[in-house]
Structure formats: C-alpha cells, structure tokens
Amino acid sequence: MRRVLAMAIVRIAAIILPASHRDWSRAMVAELAAIERPGAALAFALGCLGAALKQAVSVFSPTRGRALGILCAIGAVGLGWAYLIAAGAPLSHLVLNGAALAIGLLAIGILRDAGRIWRAMGGGIMVALAGIILLTSLFGISASGVTRWLAVGGVMLQPALILVPVITLGFARAPGRASLLAVLITAAGVALQPDRAMAGALAAGMAALAFYRPGPAVLVALAAAIAAFAATLAQADASPAMPFVDQIFFSSFGVHPLAGLAVLAGAALLLLPAIAGARRDADNRPIHLLFFMVWFGVILAAALGNHPTPLVGYGGSAILGYLLSLLALPPYVEGRIAGQSRAPGEPESGAAGPDLRASLTLAG
Amino acid sequence: MTRTRSLSQQTRTILALMADAGSEWLHGYELCRRGNIKSGTLYPMLMRLEQQGYLVADWQAAAEPGRPPRHAYRLTAEGRALALANPPAEAAPALGAPSGTPA
DSSP states (O other), rough: HHHHHHHHHHHHHHHSSSGHHHHHHHHHHOOOHHHHHHHHHHHHHHHHHHHHHHHHHHOOOOSHHHHHHHHHHHHHHHHHHHHHTTTTTOOHHHHHHHHHHHHHHHHHHTTTTTHHHHHHHHHHHHHHHHHHHHHHHHHSSEETTTTEEETTTTTTOHHHHHHHHHOOOOOOOSSSSSHHHHHHHHHHHHHHTTOHHHHHHHHHHHHHHHHHHOOOHHHHHHHHHHHHHHHHSSSSSOOOOOTTTSHHHHHHHHHHHHHHHHHHHHHHHHHHHHHHHHHOOGGGHHHHHHHHHHHHHHHHHHHSOOOOOTTTOOOHHHHHHHHHHTSSSSSOOOHHHHHOOOOOTTHHHHHHHHHHHHHHBBBO | EEEEEEEBBHHHHHHHHHHHHTTOOOOOHHHHHHTTHHHHHOOOOOOOHHHHEEEEEEEOOOSSSOOEEEEEEEEEEEEEEHHHHSOOOOOOTTTTTOOSSOO
C-alpha cells in the first residue's frame, strides 16, 4: 500500500515539474522503482513532491524575490477570501479576485522573459501606460466626483492602482527622459482624477528613491509626485466606502476577530518581499524600499480613507498591480564571492561566471 | 556592501561524495543515503549543478533485469574543482559510509 502511494506521489511530482525538467521527473520515477523498502520509498516520493513544488515556483520566476512575492500575493488573496467568506460577500467577489490572481500569475509567466524588450522599449511602454492613467482621468467612469475607472469587458478596473506601482518601479530601475515623462504624466493623471491613495503612493515611492539616489531626474519626479498629492488633498473626495472594498481594516474585526486578523496578516504579507529584499540585497535596497513605500502607501490610504484595501479586499486591480509590480523587482544579488562586487554597468545577473553563479544559486 | 555566502553544507557533502566517486556514476537514492540528505533537497541541487555545468547526467541500464533505466550522475572537471574548493565541514558524514534515514 505504501509503495502504491509512493508511486502515486512521485507521479504527481512528475506532472508538477515543468516540461523542461522531463528527464528529472523520469529520473525520480525510475529511482523510486529501485528502492526496496516501502517506507523509504514513501519518504523519497514525498521529498520529490517537495522538490517539484519548489521547481514549479522557481519557474514562475527565476528570482527568489519575485517567487516570494508571488507566494505572498497568493497568501494575501487567500486570507482575503477567508475574510470575504466570513463577511458574507457574494461568490462573484471571490471569483473575481481569483480570476485576477490567475490572470496576474499568467502575465508574470508570459512577461518574465521580456527583459530584452523592456530594455529596448521600456521608456516608451511606460509613457504609454502613464497615458492610460491620464486618459482615464479625462474620459474614464466617474462616481461621486472622482474619475478613476475604466470598464473592460464588463469589469470596472482602476488603471492607476494597476499601473502606478509598475511605473514608479520602472522609473527607479531605469531612470531616463522617457521614464521621467511617464512619471510626470502619471502624476498629472492621479491629480486630475483625483486619487489621493495613488498620488500618495507615488510620492512615497519617489521620496524613498530620492533619499537614496537624489539625482536631478529623481528630484523632478519627487516634486511632481508631491504636487500631485497636494492637488488631491486640495480637492474634495466624497467617495463613499464600498462594502468589502474600503474600510475593511476596521469593519473586518466587526465580522470576527479572526477575519480582522486575516485582513491585517494579508496586508502585512504584501510588504514581506520588500523587507526580505532590502535585508538580503544591499545593492538593490533602494528598489526594495521603494516597493515597500509604494505598497505601504496604498495600505495606509486604505486604512485612513475610502480607498481599496489591496488584495485582501474585493477588487482585481490591486491584485494585478501587485503581481505586475513584482516583475520590476530585481533579482537578489546576495552571495557574491569575497572581494567581488558588481562593476558599474555590469548586469545584475545572467553574466556571471560559473563560480559566481554557484555562489549565487547554490547557497543556503 | 555585498555579503559573502558560501555553498551550503549539504551541497558540499554531495560534491564531496561525487568527487570521491571519481568517474563512477552515482544514482539519486544512493546520494540521498550516503549524504543523509532528503530527495526534496537533493534533486533541486542536482538540477542546478547540471544546469551550471558542474555535473553530467546519463541514463543507464538498471543492474536488475526488468527494472527501468536509471538516471546517473558524475562531476565534470569544473564540478571537481568546485568540490575541491568547497570541502564539507568536519561534521559531514564519512564518505562512502551509508548512514541515517534514507530519502
């Protein structure tokens, strides 16, 4: 019986392993057949299942920072489901959040190898994305005096919530004229909508960047972001709190203390990749702290005003925005060989020799 | 501002086992047993070592008739150099001596 179970487990592991690892999945199955003792075979099979799951996660992203972010996003959406179920939210809310998670993960899978395209056209792409935010403020759907939404296939999306983190991180990764223009357009867009939460997140992110890299372009971007945030504060924002979306940091505790804790824990998970990245990757600490500040800004806005609570509340835009922003997180560059450090202009990964690569990926 | 981080003890142990085996091919379960390492740790490690050119893998006919071919592994020259440069700490299991719980 244990041997049958072991074979079933190792075959599941073989299915989970990516197609590029087919030889390894066959190796696990063949190796199991050579193990005489059923108990040892079962333990071996369980280990193979763990290895397959680990590989499946790493295929979603070759970088540990991004993989951790994906796990945190899945965890936050899961905790959000727990709250939504406890609060009696319609099933459609759970389905939409799940669909957004699936689409976001799919997007990461598709875009994770698009680095070359991004390097060639990143500035132009960022300007186009920022243009969507500006167009939304001019021609989007309005409610209670604010204009923040677009209807896409019958679903209301909040483009700024999806794109501001991506644009902010994109500017930090590759500051230049085009990416600065994208930030300026974004600032104008969120100021016109007005959207205090995203203007605040943009300003918080730029402040973090300016602290570490106070160059002229960054200071211009910071000034624009602060001006946009001030403009949103000067305008009336009478948006009412939407059930299951806004103010749930407080209302969830009224549902059940555990639901409240789930919401808090889910929100905290969103910051974990940035904290881990800042601790473990000194070279890219400004980027990780910028990621932290942007999402902390979004969470803080949700706590203070009627703004969407990211990932744990109902709404697909924040889920998409969070997952897409993970694409802008750099790979960890921990574990360099003693005495070696990256020269200016040297790629962050991928160009290292065998010894350096070994220390990067085999450590731990 | 960069930190130094060496290979894990388990990676060093497996490298040492394989270096000690020389040109002999080793199997996954055998490495688990002799290195006292779980398969969930071993296989991702082997995959990375192979991907980075430190070991080669080959399908070899099973010793017992009727059994499927098994995946076998041995170090490349770069892998042997890596093993020499990163020996296991003193607490590592004795090379060649099966010990501990398999898998």
